[in-house]
Each structure stands twice: as C-alpha cells, then as structure tokens.
Amino acid sequence: MDAIGFERHDHSSCIRAGLDTVERACTDRGLQLTPVRRRVLELLLEGHRAMGAYEILDILRDEGMGSQPPVAYRALDFLVSHGFAHKVERLNAFVACMHPDQNHTPAFLICRACDAVAEAHADPARGFLGQAVRDTGFVVEQAVVEAVGLCPSCAAEAHA
Amino acid sequence: MDAIGFERHDHSSCIRAGLDTVERACTDRGLQLTPVRRRVLELLLEGHRAMGAYEILDILRDEGMGSQPPVAYRALDFLVSHGFAHKVERLNAFVACMHPDQNHTPAFLICRACDAVAEAHADPARGFLGQAVRDTGFVVEQAVVEAVGLCPSCAAEAHA
DNA sequence: CTGCATATGTTATATTATTACATGGAGAAG
DNA sequence: CTTCTCCATGTAATAATATAACATATGCAG
Numbered sequence: 001m002d003a004i005g006f007e008r009h010d011h012s013s014c015i016r017a018g019l020d021t022v023e024r025a026c027t028d029r030g031l032q033l034t035p036v037r038r039r040v041l042e043l044l045l046e047g048h049r050a051m052g053a054y055e056i057l058d059i060l061r062d063e064g065m066g067s068q069p070p071v072a073y074r075a076l077d078f079l080v081s082h083g084f085a086h087k088v089e090r091l092n093a094f095v096a097c098m099h100p101d102q103n104h105t106p107a108f109l110i111c112r113a114c115d116a117v118a119e120a121h122a123d124p125a126r127g128f129l130g131q132a133v134r135d136t137g138f139v140v141e142q143a144v145v146e147a148v149g150l151c152p153s154c155a156a157e158a159h160a
Numbered sequence: 161m162d163a164i165g166f167e168r169h170d171h172s173s174c175i176r177a178g179l180d181t182v183e184r185a186c187t188d189r190g191l192q193l194t195p196v197r198r199r200v201l202e203l204l205l206e207g208h209r210a211m212g213a214y215e216i217l218d219i220l221r222d223e224g225m226g227s228q229p230p231v232a233y234r235a236l237d238f239l240v241s242h243g244f245a246h247k248v249e250r251l252n253a254f255v256a257c258m259h260p261d262q263n264h265t266p267a268f269l270i271c272r273a274c275d276a277v278a279e280a281h282a283d284p285a286r287g288f289l290g291q292a293v294r295d296t297g298f299v300v301e302q303a304v305v306e307a308v309g310l311c312p313s314c315a316a317e318a319h320a
Numbered sequence: 321c322t323g324c325a326t327a328t329g330t331t332a333t334a335t336t337a338t339t340a341c342a343t344g345g346a347g348a349a350g
Numbered sequence: 351c352t353t354c355t356c357c358a359t360g361t362a363a364t365a366a367t368a369t370a371a372c373a374t375a376t377g378c379a380g
Contacts, residue, residue, distance in 0.1 A: 032357080032358075034358070034359085036358090036359080037358095052335085052336080053336070053337075054335075054336075066359075066360070066361095067360090067361085068360070068361055068362080069336085069337070069338080070338075070339090070359085070360085071360075071361095073336095073337065074358080074359080089249030089250050089306070092335080092336060092337095092367095107293065109293065109296065109298045109300070111298075112301070118298065120293050120296070133267065133269065133280050133307070136166050136167075136269065136278060136312065137166070137311075137312035137315065138166065138278065138307070138309055138310070138311055138312065139309045139310040139315045140269070140307045140309040141272070141307075141308055141309040141310070142307065142308045143305060143307035144306055145303060145304070145305050146249070146303065146304055146306070147293070147298070147300045147302065147303035148303070149300040149301040149302065150299040150301070151297075152297035152298065155297065155298075155299045192326080192327075194327070194328090196327090197327095212366085212367080213366095213367070213368080214366070214367075226328075226329070226330095227330090228329070228330055228331080229367085229368070229369080230329080230330085230368090230369075231328075231329075231330095233367095233368065233369075234327080234328080252336095252366080252368095321380105322379100322380085323378105323379085323380080324377105324378090324380100325376105325377090325378090325379100326375105326376085326377085327374105327375080327377100328373100328376095329372105329373080329374070329375090330371105330372090330373080330374095331370105331371090331372085331373100332369105332370085333368100333369080333370075333371100334367100334368075334369070334370085335366100335369085336366080336368090337364100337367090338364080338366085339362105339363085339364075340361100340362090340363085340364100341360105341362090342359100342360080342361080342362100343359075343361095344357105344358085344359075344360090345356105345357090345358085346356090346358105347354105347356090348354085348355085348356100349352100349353085350352085350353080350354095
C-alpha cells in the first residue's frame, strides 16, 4: 500500500510517467488514446487534483478540442472505465490514477479544507471489508473508499 | 460488524425500531424531529433502499408537505448530518441508517443489477485504511466504503 | 412585547450528466 | 477501389441533481 498526493515530488516527471504508462497500456490492450483522451489525462495529471468535468471542458473548449459536455464526459468515461482515472463521487470530480497498471481498490483522502485529494489503495484481499460482507453473499466487483478529513498541511494550520 | 439489507426480516418492525431509535436520539440530543424530517426518515425506512431526493420530494408533494427541492434536501441534510441516514454518493441517493446510535464507517454494498443497497460497517480502528494512510499524516474524520457488485439473489440468477 | 434562533415556504438558478442524432475516419470484406 | 462497419467525435437539446437567496412562520428567552 502506498499513497501519492501530499508529499512533494518531481511533478513534470510524474506527468510524463503517467502518460507513458497509459500509452503503453493502450498499445498493449488495443485501446485508442486519441488526442482528446490524451489531453484530458494530461490535464488531470497536471492538475494533480480532482477536477470537474466542466472545468476540463472549459479548457478543451479554449484549446479548440470540443465544446459540448459529451466531449469531456466521453473522454473521462474512457479513462475511468479502463482504470486510468477515477471518479471521486464525493466531489463529482475526476483524478488521474496513480497506479493505472495494477488492479486495486482506490482509497481517496479528501481534504475538506483545501480539496486536495490523495490516492492510496486498499487491498480487498486483506479484507478491509471484513467478514460480514462475505457473510452476506454479496459479490464485490469493485469498491472505493472515500475518506474526508484534513491533509497534513491543513491539519498543521488548524493546530496553529 | 454486521450487515443488514439482503436477508429477509420483519420489515414493519424494523421501520418502527428505526423511528424509535431516532426519536430517542433526538430527544437526548435536543434535536427537533419535525413532521417533514420524520416523514422523510420513514420513507427511507419503508423503501429500505437508496432513494433520490426528487423521488422523496414527489411523495412529499403528493402528501402536501412541500413541493420544492429545498424541502427534501433540508430534511435529508438533517438526517445525514446527524447520522440518521447516509448519502450513497455513487447513486446520488439516500438510505436510512441501520445503526444510527453508534459511530461507524458505513460500507455500502450496491447491487448493480437490482440497485438494492445493504449497509455493513467497517471498523476504522481495525485499520481498514491501512498503514499508508497513517503514514501520510492525513487526519481522517469520516470515511465511507462503496462497493458495487451483485447481491445474493442477482448473483444466483447470473449463475443460472 | 421584542429579539433571537430555528424551521419552513418559494422563486430562481447553478451544477452535473445524459439522450439522441449527425458526421467523419480507418480498416476489413468484397 | 468501394462499401460496410466500427469506433470516435461534433452538436443540440434536455434531464437530473443541488443550492442560493430571500420571505414567512413559530417557539422561546429576556
């Protein structure tokens, strides 16, 4: 388990790495990473935060890449459905996935003060859902954890 | 940990029990369980599933209890903010809480075939978020787990 | 009675998301 | 080379979800 999002890091290299990983995954799986899809992913990686569909659409429009909601939603659906991005339901917003090449149950840490979002991941096999779920007979296909609280820097300020 | 939602049970008694519990909690905490709030809770308990705000509003309107969105949203906000109901973000819908008197991290099991929702709960103390989260220094105030899959009866059908 | 806090009623609007249908391009089948 | 089909895109219209802002009650404390 690891978490990326709050600690400092070389941002431009993480954007490149993210794009590279997804490009490779698309080639491997025969998926088309079209210009719009690629640009949307890049925006999410650059933003390094949860972005709304309309926020993305505004940028696409400015860049002449389409101006109607479905353009953004379709690109986002593509990214989400192939695991290259996630939707943070709590915020109705989207984030690039930080480990697009592994199967995982994302856990989002959402700062209620600054809206930063970090992605950790929980291992379903380690039973974070517990015995009770298995007892119900429910077949879990996909799960997300969304936690709201304070990121380290906002928590520090709150103490001040 | 337990889960309520898929197994058969005495429905009318669970509605009564839910209302009773919340009534007591309101008395204890000096909260007003007004007619609208009470009726909305009752609808959620009766429905025993995730219901949309506008679905609830339609019923309230038919019953002459207010016809504009804020009426429903305010009642739902009251219930959610005091832990008597939860919002299932994935569905933009609300469910009555099955254990309104305990602090808990709800885990929703959402059937993608029939939309039934069961509420289990995960124990944050048992570390379902894992060490990584503690390592980030993020202060979790509240968390939910939303799992999508197949409920027992839909899973049985799928096998058939 | 006055003032305050809380809840409700109502209008309008903001935000998020989808439906439906037309257009275009790339590769396979003929 | 053409036609067909699949997939992606463009666009208009609208649906579904949610909130802002302001007016009106109602209960209770001073």
